[in-house]
Amino acid sequence: MLSVPIETQIMFAGILFFLGLVGVLVRRNLVFMLMSIEVMFNSAGLVFIIAARHWNQPDGQVMFIFILAVTAVEVAIGLALILQIYHHYKTLDVDAINKLKDNK
């Protein structure tokens, strides 16, 4: 089995996380922002898997299943909100949805 050093593995997870973060910051469409958040979640999950394999402990895999469940819930709520926002504003542009600001 091909053995990849752990530093490379974590670096890979870090790149994934950074890509997700950039996606959240630069995308203006709410759906894409949600997707980018998923990427960030997955990179965090990946670190758990890497750690589990490194120390031969199953806890990290348990944690990953846990994260999976949480992201599923988060996506459900996030999509429901996005649907409502679309109904209300007829757009998904996050810069257009800025009613929560100081009225000065």
Next chain:
Amino acid sequence: METFIALIPAIPLFSFLILALFGKKLSRKVAGFIGAGSVGVVALLTLIVAAEFFKSLPGIKSYSVVLWEWINAGNLKVNIAFRLDALSLVFAFVVTFVGFLIHLYSIGFMAKDEGFTRFFAYMNLFVASMLILVLADNILLMYLGWEGVGLCSYLLIGFWYKVPANGYAARKAFIITRIGDTAMIIGIFILFLNFGTFNIQEMMQLASENWVAGSSVAVLTAALLLGGALGKSAQLPLQTWLPDAMAGPSPVSALIHAATMVTAGVYLVARTHVLFSLAPIVQSAIAVIGALTLLIAGFSALTQHDLKRILAYSTISQIGYMFLALGVGAWSAAVFHFMIHAFFKALLFLGAGIVILVLHEEHDIFKMGGLRKKMPVVFITFLIGAASLSALPLITAGFYSKDEILWYAFSSPKGSLLLWIAGIVGAFLTALYSFRMIFITFYGKAKTEPAFKAGKLMTVPLMVLAVLSLIGGFVEMPDSFGNIHPFSDLIENTLPAIVLKAGASQELLFQLLSAIIALTGIYLAYLLYFKKSAFAESFSQTWIYKFFYKGWGFDKLYDSLFVKPIVWLAEIDKNDFIDWWSIGLSRLTLFVNRLISPTQNGKLRWYLMSFVIGIALILTYMIYK
């Protein structure tokens, strides 16, 4: 018996709670029934209690009932406890009986008012507080009732609160009586510090044993308690609130500002009479204050245009008589005049209420006139009330009560010729202004048409009170005429009897004089205001008339003496260092707010970016620490 005594204040309190909590759900009929009915039940209970009380006389002179412990902290022990003796019985009788008649009248009077249940809730609370005041066993519970009636007076003067002037009058009444009450509570504290109890009987007992007559502590305490009495009873120098208190509905003026609450001062002085006997200077001051007040208010009543203000000044003047009687030690005469005054003054206010109501809220007597034929029942009862007020000899109750005071003002050891002269001049003024009111309001040409006829609910209480104003006096007839006095016999179970000074025996002569004075006053009123003499017209143009009309300028005096300096002081003190501090604090907050609020721009990605920068900074710090 004990249960009944406890129920007397409890029932109106209970019906107040019902009306206050569920008032919105009750129909007017039910609310009126509860409001008036509860006071009716209490009036009945008082009669039963009175019957029991008379049966046990002279063996048992007072009944006490302890309900529960109110305050218990170290030395401070106060009970919710009631005590019924002859004095509180008379007051409770007047409060419940006259109160019931006024409640009945109010059902008719307030029928179209939007605040109907609110009115009855306040009125019931008032009756409950007043009964607590007169039945309280200790002075602290009495003070509770005392402040309770003050609160109700405030609420009911400002009952029609949509007119700003009414709210102003209510605040004025509240603040001025509060000046007296502050003095009174200090007096109560002095009593407690000295005797370690709030129980009135024990206090009086200890005071008479431990304090020397005329000692400075006795004089100080009596003077402080007198302050409370002066404020509540609208006597000099705290009398200015009562004429303005007429802003309330007429039944309120009848019940609170004529029959019961304003006489609470009389009750307080009579209840703590031991103290005042220990402070002869203060007691003489009471007589002088009473005499001055009755003259000042009498002259003012003579010049008023507003029907209710005439009656208000007349009330101040009549309470002046009661204070005069208290001051010369004629305790029973003061209580007697209180009772008779409650009858005829309630009658006059209720009659005035009908007149004002059917003439579309017209208060000015010079715009009335000719009402004699239009409303005969009101006219006849009002005439009886005015006759009783002006002490028409022999047939009216007012004659017997006022004549007794006048006689004692001269013949008591504390009395003097000067006090008697003040009283007799006051009696002359009373007759004059009473019949000026009658002649201008009910005779002459009709100037305003009555809108409707008053119903039975409003006229029957008038008739009952008119009968009482006539026959009420026969429970106490002077030695020279009739010589029957069950009333003073009753009162003397609680308060000491008066001792005449030696050589005072010409009572009949004094009575004849006061009778002649009253009749002269009425005749002069007939000449001036029925025959319309030119003098009455020209007199109303003089400066002295205007001086009397303004209530001897007391309002203006207090305004420039107290109100204006305080307002001025507040004006120049707007920028002291405490203000700098608080203003600086608010400025700082505003500055920081302006600084930070632009960051809340509503852009989600902006927020996220600041998160990321923040996390990056924290991580950097943690790694390179």
